[in-house]
Amino acid sequence: MGRRTLVAWKKVCNREFVAKVIFIVSASAAVLAVGLICVFLLVQGLPAMWDIGIVSFLTGTDWRPTWTPPLFGILPMILGSLYVTVGAVFFGVPVGIFAAVFMARFCPPYLYKVLKPAVNLLAGIPSVVYGYFGMVVLVPFVRGHIGGNGNSILTASILLGMMILPTIITISESAIRAVPEEIYEGAVALGASHERAVFFTVLPAAKSGVFAAVILGIGRAVGETMAVRMVAGNQAVLRMPHEILSGTRTLTANVVIELGYAADEHRQALIATGVVLFVFIMGINIAFSMLKKKDGL
């Protein structure tokens, strides 16, 4: 071995260099995964969208994959996802924000020791367990006390509202805690009560962080599949907003219900459904990172 190759070889074996390579590969894995998913979805989904026609795919009100010729309109599913997400925001956001305010500014330490792990645990429960809870508790409750057969937009909204709580609470809480103490003191020094100082000074000062929490929660609600599928009824039927006691099918549920047996164009249409979902989630994430940048969170 020549002297020069030896030096080069030593350089390669240099510990720092090896560590650097390992880190770069690990870091690239996430980027690579996103890139691959993106490419796969677009390659498989876009041609189908093209064949069906983007407009009739996105605005078609009938989903009849088994008809001849089949109809692939996903508007019912887009609206289904929209309804359950709006519902989840309605139920989850107020509770989540108030819980975050309580935990950051009112909670005595002994209670915090219980609350914080409970919220973390809520985040770690598998969605199928939420779904099970929905089936055995929420569905009968809605059927018995509110109406319909229980598998409905309303039920899915309540369940999703619960599922987005940990996201909203955790991020809002850290945003509220990040507000400088001087702001709070300034309000109190003007004779504001603790409550007023918190709700009218500290919370507004944390608003972009709280918005970010809501957006991330929306992202979670849009993407949730298993739990929603178990309580939403899953009819691929165009619903109007007032029909909250009827069942609906979300984009995610559409994919997971039919992908097992779908073939050819049907399969492609399901992947195209995934593309639509992916675009939604991307938009939500971009909105989130823009807010985060603004807030310096």
Added chain:
Amino acid sequence: MNKFILEGVNLWYGDFQALKGIDMEIPANKITAFIGPSGCGKSTLIKSLNRMNDLIEGCKVSGNILLDGESINGDTDVNALRKRVGMVFQKPNPFPMSVFDNIAYGPRTHGVKSKLALGEIVERSLRDAAIWDEVKDRLKKSALGLSGGQQQRLCIARALSVQPDVLLMDEPTSALDPISTAKIEELVITLKKHYTIVIVTHNMQQATRISNRTGFFLLGELVEFGKTNKLFSLPKDKRTEDYITGRFG
């Protein structure tokens, strides 16, 4: 006439005694300065005057603090107390909202709702704090866009908005440049006509320039308290002399 009378005030943070038997009379419509090295208790004392010390965990106070002859200890309504005894902090702390809303916050807190009344209060407070001309065209814009000196005068205006009797200032110019400092000093002197002012300062020249009375604190004790020109020209205590001639601190 005395605004505040302090009788044997002791204060502890947990086991640490930060103030030791402070007796003091703070005259109305005068500027009283607290000086002393870091950790001497001067900021602690000013914060006891509007009970901001309540926010610190483990803080205990004994002795008597009288405002216009009435004790402010125990079950006094602290929100009403803080309305009467306003405070300006070391670092300008405008709320992240518009200039107008910053000033209107205090009056709104105390129940003023009418737009007209709020507008009048905002203008009066900003004029009194000598910042009206600089911000009158940008009342709806965020207060965070102002310079540090403007922010501090805005905070003074905010404190004035609830028409306090007393204005406590905790090193209000320590984060500011000399020009902004001069503006604030000038302002403070004009304010004493209507308000009793207590100012904590690290800057002895500032105390001589603006204050009528000065108290020198050391290790939690009030070493010497008297007319400013006397305290600086003929200090009675050796420690005061050492401090003001720059031998320590």
